Amino acid sequence: MALTADDVARLAGLARLHLTEAECAELAPELDIILSSVDQVAAVARDDIPMMTHALPLTNVMRDDVVTPSLTPEQALSGAPATEDGRFRVPQILGEDA
Amino acid sequence: MTEILDYDDVLESFDPAIGLEVHVELSTASKMFCGCSxxxxxxxxxxTCPVCLGLPGSLPVVNAKAVESAIRIGLALNCQIAPWGRFARKNYFYPDMTKNFQTSQYDEPIAHDGWVDLEVEGEMFRIEVERAHMEEDAGKLTHVGTSGRIHGAEYSLLDYNRAGTPLIEIVTRPILGTGAKAPQVAKAYVSHLRDLMRALKVSDVRMEHGSLRCDANISLAHKGAQELGIRTETKNVNSLRSVERAITFEMRRQGALLLDGGRVKQETRHFDEATGTTRSGRSKEEAQDYRYFAEPDLVPIAPSAEWIEELRATLPEQPVARRKRLATEWDADELAMRDIVAVGAMDMIEETVAAGAPPQAARKWWVGELARRANEGGVELEELPITPRDVAEVCALVVSGELNDKLARQVFEGVLAGEGSAREVVDARGLAIVSDDGALKEAVDKAIAANPDVAARIRDGKHQAIGALIGQVMKAMRGQADAGRVRELVLEELG
Amino acid sequence: MTDATLLTKPAHELAAMLRAGEITSEELTRAHLEQIEALNPTLNAFLAVDADGALATARAIDARRAAGEELGPLAGVPIAVKDNFCTRDLPTTCGSRMLEGWVPPYDATIITRLRDAGLVILGKTNMDEFAMGSSTETSAFGPTRNPWDIDRIPGGSGGGSSAAVAGFLAPLAVGSDTGGSIRQPGAVTGTVGVKPTYGGVSRFGVVAMASSLDQPGPVARTVLDAALLHEVMAGHDPRDSTSIDRPVPALADAARLRDVRGMRVGVVKELGGEGYDVAVEARFLEAVELLKEAGAEVIEVSCPHFTYALSAYYLIHPAEVSSNLARFDAMRYGMRCGDDGTNGAEAVTSITRGEGFGREVKRRLIIGTHALSSGYHDQYYGSAQKVRTLVARDFDAAFELCDVLVSPTTPTVAFKLGERMNDPLAMYKADLCTIPSNLAGNASASFPVGVSDEGLPIGLQVMAPPLADDRLYRIGGWLEAVLEETWGGPLLQQMKPLPETKAVFA
Known part of the structure; x- marks a missing residue:
């Protein structure tokens, strides 16, 4: 199944990544080659094989419910592109009501 | 203007199905994945810190207390506790979420397949709990602009203090067969959860602070249909009353649409407290693709059977069982218990009785006088500046005969006015009943002398006239007399 | 006058000289800063150099030593840090425009440990953008060049660190290895690079690429140096949930042992043959012969699923990348583009990511998003995680028979700059041999074993079971001693010195 420029554009939307039409057109065949080369994993991935999501079989790593020092608001905001009143200032949020 | 149908007409043609997703903010000292307060x-x-700000390089570590709370909530909801489960990333972009994925649980929730039994107006309902899972809260957005709402906002400001606060999301299976009582059942369920969280001491469940939030899924199916209808998800349902109103409104709105041959749109809707209506939010026609996968930065949680049993032993009495027990202990009938629940006096009465007060008296004061005063002041009963110990003290003074009910009310007034403890108010206001027979006798003699005709009637055996003399004495004593003792003295003189 | 031979000395010798009072840390640091000044314009190994900070740290260490304070074994030795480790006093860019100029408000755990151990941080080294690449060419700040041949790549993603160490700009460096980013640069620059057992070194504060594969580790010129640095870095960190809470094996002791008698060494059948340079295979086989001669038992083993490891990696890796890099949204830190009042937050995020990320990052974001998306999750991400299980089982079976496994580190010598930039698949093959250990989480290292006919370095990969990192050093320490005897000195001595270099061998 070939990946089209439209597919790339849809995926770019999900990834919040602005791509030009030219980029989508260029990426589609590149990604297609990569995807077809990795297609073989499905062939060996039998149903009875568990997924390995972690490199080590650790469980129950937890910390006690203890408050530790936070950053100061100045430190927290130090890298922000824009701030106002001790808060991060961001452009208007469209597309959802709240 | 949204068309709506009469509630009765909705029920004539449709069966409602509701589903509730309740988010409970846990009252841990630190956040879900970092040590921020x-x-x-x-x-x-x-x-905030690198972790809850989602700074590059930061890594989460699970708060053990949050896991413990999640397990206790699961057990209290009669759930199975998963012996092994991973966290998952729910990927979607929104500026209030610092990593642009929410660390949550997906197909391995810590608790699943539970139930809750509810009684609504004498009828029992079993609510099936599909799952309860752990996740984290988002930051707080403030929209700056002309309207203060998103539309028309010029920009937004973000405070991430709330980001990463532990949440438990409790999801029911579709609740069927509630008919006309659907809104009340939903309200009773949320109310039950609130009581349960409070009893478990895992959350302060202040709906007004958003520490308990409810999303309601509602659909209507034509009577007799096998399949559920298309549902809407109503958000912002943040008070018990709103749960009832939002569901009622959605049933009426969907009913009008369907009867008109229309189709319900699967969407997110927002409840407007002011108008009691819902309005369309983001369209869910194109379903979100959250691209869930197991969180590689956290290892699985595998609670041992011993730990689970240890936590089970810490569970408080279930609200239904407790209510039954207290009804027996207090000798209260169903109607009386309903009044107690309605004014939120259960805990206060229990503590007052524990402090030595007779149940009857404790109930009387909390449901009557004190509930009235809370209502007047527009506050919750427990917010009144009076403790169960104060009330028990007053009850004891009544029992010992030092106070009567009328004086007791004055004591409450004093305590509520901040004049001190019950004892202090009694002393300061000089409210104790006069138990000195000498003073009382004097007042009785005066009253007899002033009302010879009444005295004559009493001497003639017409004891119903005695009230007039008692009234005179009480007036003379400014209420600080035991009416029973006065009666005895009058009869001694005239009997 | 600074002794020019200081620059070519191993870190452990420098540490001994510091301890003996023969040199000061300030002197040593200054020598390295001068070498950086001389060579960095050619190599582009460092993105940021902290001359003042480094000298101040060096003076402080000298003062503490003079006051008789007990200091760590590497105190006063300069070190270079890959630019994906958060440092509160230096920008941390990950080689990306997206983070240009960003100074984190916190230090990575490893940075704290380096500081506590008295190491002197010289600056931050170049890398492929967000560590995605095998050549350091995807850096937004220009490629790093290989000191052996400046027309060739220094490996990647940690090419800045490997070039800095090979070019004598720093005696030590720290890197991170997700698919070979420490080992492959080590192989193509004739240096030592170790990927510890996953969880052996804290990831806290290392900007994540693929969380379940990333592992920080040491970069050095000698095996003992790597072991000493590894010991500084290793150990449990309560801020990293995947950190192992167990004692670290004695690594420096293993490096000093110089004895491989009785060790069972497995040659992985699948890692060789077609696509491997003749010289790479020749040096590999010579090393295997040496092992036999030294009394190791050499066995051929088969790990049939290693064939699928590269494919599985190029699904798991981009999937995790697509999620880890979502936080770069122009809201809280880093670059913001398109905020001119006409665009909402969503558009600003999208425009910024379009401008701020380079081509390779975009490729992987799209593939990763696809691999996780509904309808494809099981086919791609799910299948890849199953293959991961199979790869780990192959390792388990092989480690039943062997104490360590060996293979070439990378199929070819350093390729020319630009050669593979438009052929992602060819680029990805550089990590063919290194990826299995990232998938399974076991320890793995690359050690220099000689040069090709055109005089380019070649590495041997040694793989050990999880938590048995000491076996890497045992093999490496012995191998280094044997080879240096035949070479008459370190392999780097065979490198043609760059015209501007100040480094001289004693």
């Missing part, structure tokens, strides 16, 4: 109302962005 969860205290409400701090200076913006003063309770």
């Amino acid at each position: 969860t205290t409400f109302g701090a200076e913006p962005n003063s309770q």
Whole structure:
């Protein structure tokens, strides 16, 4: 199944990544080659094989419910592109009501 | 203007199905995945760190207390506790979420397949709990612009103090067969959860602070249909009353649409407290693709059977069982218990009785006098500046005959006015009943002398006239007399 | 006058000289800063150099030593840090425009440990953008060049660190290895690079690429140096949930042992043959012969699923990348583009990511998003995680028979700059041999074993079971001693010195 420029554009939307039409057109065949080369994993991935999501079989790593020092608001905001009143200032949020 | 149908007409043609997703903010000291404080109302962005700000390189570590709370909630909801489960990333972009994925649980929730039994107006309902899972809260957005709402906002400001606060999301299976009682059942369920969380001491469940939030899924199916109808998800349902109103409104709105041959659109809707209506939000026609996968930065949680049993032993009495027990102990009938629940006096009465007061008296004061005063002041009963110990003290004074009910009310007034403890108010206001027979006798003699005709009637055996003399004496004593003792003295003189 | 031979000395010798009072840390640091000044314009190994900070740290260490304070074994030795480790006093860019100029408000755990151990941080080294690449060419700040041949790549993603160490700009460096980013640069620059057992070194504060594969580790010129640095870095960190809470094996002791008698060494059948340079295979086989001669038992083993490891990696890796890099949204830190009042937050995020990320990052974001998306999750991400299980089982079976496994580190010598930039698949093959250990989480290292006919370095990969990192050093320490005897000195001595270099061998 070939990946089209439209597919790339849809995926770019999900990834919040602005791509030009030219980029989508260029990426589609590149990604297609990569995807077809990795297609073989499905062939060996039998149903009875568990997924390995972690490199080590650790469980129950937890910390006690203890408050530790936070950053100061100045430190927290130090890298922000824009701030106002001790808060991060961001452009208007469209597309959802709240 | 949205068309709506009469509630009765909705029920004539349709069966409602409801589903509730309740988010409970846990009252842990620190956040879900970092050591920042969860205290409400701090200076913006003063309770943040690389982890909850989602700074590059930061890594989460699970708060053990949050896991413990999740397990206890699961057990209290009669759930199975998963012996092994991973966290998952729910990927979607929104500026209030610092990593642009929410660390949550997906197909391996810590608790699943539970139930809750509810009684609504004498009828029992079993609510099936599909799952309860752990996740984290988002930051707080403030929209700056002309309207203060998103539309028309010029920009937004973000405070991430709340980001990463532990949440438990409790999801029911579709609740069927509730008919006309659907809104009340939903309300009773949320109310039950609130009581349960309070009893478990895992959350302060203040709906007005958003520490308990409810999303309601509602659909209508034509009577007799096998399949559920298309549902809407109503958000912002943040008070018990709103749960009832939002569901009622959605049933009526969907009913009008369907009867008109229309189709319900699967969407998110927002409840407007002011108008009691819902309005369309983001369209869910194109379903979100959250691209869930197991969180590689956290290892699985595998609670041992011993730990689960240890936690089970810490569970408080279930609200239904407790209510039954207290009804017996207090000799209260169903109607009386309903009044107690309605004014939220259960805990206060229990504590007052524990402090030595007779149940009857404790109930009387909390449901009557004190509930009335709370209502007048527009506050919750427990917010009144009077403790169960104060009330028990007053009850004891009544029992010992030092106070009568009328004086007791004055004592309450004094305590509520901040004049001190019950004892202090009694002393300061000089409210004790006069038990000195000498003073009382004097007043009785005066009253007899002043009312010879009444005295004559009493001498003639017409004891119903005695009330007039008692009234005179009580007036003379400014209410600080035991009416029973006065009666005895009058009869001694005239009997 | 600074002794020019200081620059070519191993870190452990420098540490001994510091301890003996023969040199000061300030002197040593200054020598390295001068070498950086001379060579960095050619190599582009460092993105940021902290001359003042480094000298101040060096003076402080000298003062503490003079006051008789007990200091760590590497105190006063300069070190270079890959630019994906958060440092509160230096920008941390990950080689990306997205983070240009960003100074984190916190230090990575490893940075704290380096500081506590008295190491002197010289600056931050170049890398492929967000560590995605095998050549350091995807850096937004220009490629790093290989000191052996400046027309060739220094490996990647940690090419800045490997070039800095090979070019004598720093005696030590720290890197991170997700698919070979420490080992492959080590192989193509004739240096030592170790990927510890996953969880052996804290990831806290290392900007994540693929969380379940990333592992920080040491970069050095000698095996003992790597072991000493590894010991500084290793150990449990309560801020990293995947950190192992167990004692670290004695690594420096293993490096000093110089004895491989009785060790069972497995040659992985699948890692060789077609696509491997003749010289790479020749040096590999010579090393295997040496092992036999030294009394090791050499066995051929088969790990049939290693064939699928590269494919599985190029699904798991981009999937995790697509999620880890979502936080770069122009809201809280880093670059913001398109905020001119006409665009909402969503558009600003999208525009910024379009401008701020380079081509390779975009490729992987799209593939990763696809691999996780509904309808494809099981086919791609799910299948890849199953293959991961199979790869780990192959390792388990092989480690039943062997104490360590060996293979070439990378199929070819350093390729020319630009050669593979438009052929992602060819680029990805550089990590063919290194990826299995990232998938399974076991320890793995690359050690220099000689040069090709055109005089380019070649590495041997040694793989050990999880938590048995000491076996890497045992093999490496012995191998280094044997080879240096035949070479008459370190392999780097065979490198043609760059015209501007100040480094001289004693």
